[in-house]
Amino acid sequence: MNQKPLFKKIDEILHGGDYNPEQWLDRPDILKEDIRLMKQAGVNVVTLGVFSWSVYEPSEGEFHFDWLESIMDNLYQNGIFIILATPSGARPAWLDEKYPEAMRVSSAGVRNHHGVRHNHCMSSPKYREKVGIMIQKLAGKFGKHPGLLLWHISNELGGECYCDLCKSRFQEFLRKKYKDNIDGLNQEWWTTFWSHRFNRFDQIEPPYSNGEGSIHGLNLDWKRFNTWNMTDYMRFEIELLRKLTPDVPVTTNFMRLYKTLDYSVMAKELDLISWDVYPEWENDYEAAVKTANGVSFDHSIMRSFKRDRPFILMESVPSLVNWHPYNKLKRPGTHKLSCVQAVACGSDMVGYFQWRKGRGSYEQFHGAVMDHLGRSDTRVFKEVEEAGNLLKKLQPVAGSIVKPQAAMIFDWNNWWAIEDMAGLSKDKKYGETCRTLYGLFIKNGIEMDVISSDADFGDYKVLVAPMLYLLKPGVADRLKEFTAKGGILIATYLTGYVNENTLCWLGGFPGDGLLELFGLYTEEIDTLYPKDTNTVSFQTEFLHGDYRAFDYCEIIKPQTARVLGEYTRDFYSGTPAVTVNAYGKGYAYYVGTRIGEDGMEALFKKIWEQAGIEAVSLPEGIEYHSRFGNGGSFEFYLNFSDKVQRLTEVKPGKNLITGETVAEVLILEPFDVAVIHSKL
Numbered sequence: 001m002n003q004k005p006l007f008k009k010i011d012e013i014l015h016g017g018d019y020n021p022e023q024w025l026d027r028p029d030i031l032k033e034d035i036r037l038m039k040q041a042g043v044n045v046v047t048l049g050v051f052s053w054s055v056y057e058p059s060e061g062e063f064h065f066d067w068l069e070s071i072m073d074n075l076y077q078n079g080i081f082i083i084l085a086t087p088s089g090a091r092p093a094w095l096d097e098k099y100p101e102a103m104r105v106s107s108a109g110v111r112n113h114h115g116v117r118h119n120h121c122m123s124s125p126k127y128r129e130k131v132g133i134m135i136q137k138l139a140g141k142f143g144k145h146p147g148l149l150l151w152h153i154s155n156e157l158g159g160e161c162y163c164d165l166c167k168s169r170f171q172e173f174l175r176k177k178y179k180d181n182i183d184g185l186n187q188e189w190w191t192t193f194w195s196h197r198f199n200r201f202d203q204i205e206p207p208y209s210n211g212e213g214s215i216h217g218l219n220l221d222w223k224r225f226n227t228w229n230m231t232d233y234m235r236f237e238i239e240l241l242r243k244l245t246p247d248v249p250v251t252t253n254f255m256r257l258y259k260t261l262d263y264s265v266m267a268k269e270l271d272l273i274s275w276d277v278y279p280e281w282e283n284d285y286e287a288a289v290k291t292a293n294g295v296s297f298d299h300s301i302m303r304s305f306k307r308d309r310p311f312i313l314m315e316s317v318p319s320l321v322n323w324h325p326y327n328k329l330k331r332p333g334t335h336k337l338s339c340v341q342a343v344a345c346g347s348d349m350v351g352y353f354q355w356r357k358g359r360g361s362y363e364q365f366h367g368a369v370m371d372h373l374g375r376s377d378t379r380v381f382k383e384v385e386e387a388g389n390l391l392k393k394l395q396p397v398a399g400s401i402v403k404p405q406a407a408m409i410f411d412w413n414n415w416w417a418i419e420d421m422a423g424l425s426k427d428k429k430y431g432e433t434c435r436t437l438y439g440l441f442i443k444n445g446i447e448m449d450v451i452s453s454d455a456d457f458g459d460y461k462v463l464v465a466p467m468l469y470l471l472k473p474g475v476a477d478r479l480k481e482f483t484a485k486g487g488i489l490i491a492t493y494l495t496g497y498v499n500e501n502t503l504c505w506l507g508g509f510p511g512d513g514l515l516e517l518f519g520l521y522t523e524e525i526d527t528l529y530p531k532d533t534n535t536v537s538f539q540t541e542f543l544h545g546d547y548r549a550f551d552y553c554e555i556i557k558p559q560t561a562r563v564l565g566e567y568t569r570d571f572y573s574g575t576p577a578v579t580v581n582a583y584g585k586g587y588a589y590y591v592g593t594r595i596g597e598d599g600m601e602a603l604f605k606k607i608w609e610q611a612g613i614e615a616v617s618l619p620e621g622i623e624y625h626s627r628f629g630n631g632g633s634f635e636f637y638l639n640f641s642d643k644v645q646r647l648t649e650v651k652p653g654k655n656l657i658t659g660e661t662v663a664e665v666l667i668l669e670p671f672d673v674a675v676i677h678s679k680l
């Protein structure tokens with residue numbers, strides 16, 4: 001497998017983060033000290049200019065870039081590369097004062113005042129014009145700078161705007177989607193219900209908070225429009241940059257599972273994926289390894305947008321944040337683990353927000369590498385320095401990729417539709433369910449991609465599709481094709497209820513031809529109260545045991561499917577809860593109820609065996625990942641427990657961290673990591 005570095009200029013794992021020297025221009029002593037300390041901490045990249053607009057252009061048309069030039073030169077001369085942001089993540093006061101159209105309108109239809117940061121209308125021509133001028137200047141001045149590694153578009157693009165400009169763009173979006181046929185829209189949105197029929201596209205409004213919120217099709221199309229509009233805006237910045245600096249790649253920093261935007265759409269426009277991770281490490285509600293598994297799920301989503309290359313972790317924090325309900329310090333050791341975990345999951349960078357804490361305003365108490373204290377002998381600085389040294393040792397990993405045999409479908413359109421659906425129970429727990437099932441794979445050492453329903457399923461042996469309520473066109477056929485060719489598909493309750501516009505499939509769920517794939521139809525779905533439970537009893541040679549079922553129980557009518565487990569209670573006692581259907585060379589499993597983790601793990605174990613996927617036996621508290629490159633594989637073992645762990649059946653090779661050769665047994669100290677380079 002070819003191992004290709006992400007960047008031409010550097011083939012190391014990047015270590016660094018957001019650096020905001022514009023806040024310290026009156027302190028040349030501090031700026032000088034920053035460079036010295038960055039080198040000490042093993043920093044080889046910083047992100048500049050994320051929020052610099054009011055310093056670049058203090059009043060309209062008056063530009064100042066000299067300060068940035070000297071900082072970039074200085075960084076580069078000291079071996080530190082630069083990720084340069086376009087400053088469109090926050091606007092100077094003069095811009096909003098002069099061009100109020102740049103400010104967003106809330107869902108209540110009220111124009112925002114100037115302030116905060118993510119508050120611009122993505123449709124505003126004036127805003128684009130002003131950003132365009134800024135980009136021309138930045139690219140013209142710094143596009144050829146030898147230290148420039150990557151463009152960073154804006155910052156954490158997000159939110160929605162309900163202004164008149166957005167409204168008419170929404171109407172045009174719909175006109176195009178429904179091919180100028182208002183009756184087509186009325187049909188897909190089922191608007192005869194409650195007398196909601198529209199006569200013309202220009203009658204349709206966004207789902208204002210005091211307006212039309214009851215048409216699922218409209219709500220969903222609005223979300224799609226918002227993603228489209230944001231992508232269109234982002235593309236505007238990207239196209240300009242590509243024209244001016246064709247050799248410099250482009251990214252934007254995503255945020256975890258950000259519900260407002262379908263990242264799978266936006267990701268297509270980027271050269272590489274980056275994201276910002278701020279988990280609640282050290283929380284009081286789960287074991288550290290569980291928190292880690294959750295982070296690994298997020299990393300996997302990001303990685304899976306571009307499976308042929310590493311992603312980069314743009315922001316994280318070495319100590320604490322300032323916006324969790326309780327902002328606990330990262331305990332000693334957690335930082336090292338979190339850095340290596342990112343690399344283990346496919347990142348070629350560990351970045352921080354931020355290098356130095358500001359003195360004032362909203363993020364003055366947010367953690368950073370350098371504290372207000374100004375010393376480098378702090379615990380946090382030393383842990384960052386340790387991370388820097390360690391990431392240097394992981395240089396051979398740079399450019400290698402993660403190659404899972406299993407994938408899970410997590411789909412934004414499906415998420416939106418499930419959340420908007422009126423029925424069942426209030427919180428349907430789509431994200432939580434995906435996380436839990438993913439966690440069972442990771443717990444057993446089985447790497448998993450997390451992909452949208454539009455992605456290619458071809459490479460995988462096992463595909464898990466939890467609660468795939470909404471079927472986009474073609475998905476059902478591709479699921480069939482995947483299974484027919486020998487794949488193993490596992491679907492659950494709530495599969496295939498509606499089409500892409502939320503119209504229910506007729507003739508039985510799962511719809512769009514999936515009855516044939518699963519060999520069954522579901523007749524009803526029972527929503528249980530939180531205190532209610534049922535039991536699924538598996539009594540076949542495939543699996544024996546009784547497991548808790550809760551939240552949802554579908555009543556299933558098998559046609560060709562074989563029953564694996566039955567309900568033991570209520571009026572549907574003795575009826576099928578879990579089935580399997582042979583389809584072509586593969587198998588389609590259907591899990592008609594929410595089953596406890598032990599039950600799902602038992603079922604998955606059988607399925608992995610059937611698929612020829614080897615589970616790795618891991619002691620509790622260990623997370624395992626692997627990456628592949630031309631030199632073989634990199635095996636990552638992360639000890640998220642306070643116990644010394646003894647791991648057996650480890651692939652032999654050299655531990656890149658200690659330099660020792662590992663035969664089969666690996667001893668890991670509490671909160672320690674090992675990265676074994678195992679040659680082919």
Ligand code: GAL
Nearest residue numbers: 155156276278315321353366
């Ligand atoms: C990120 C953001 C940074 C900083 C950080 C604080 O979401 O991109 O600018 O605000 O959060 O945690």
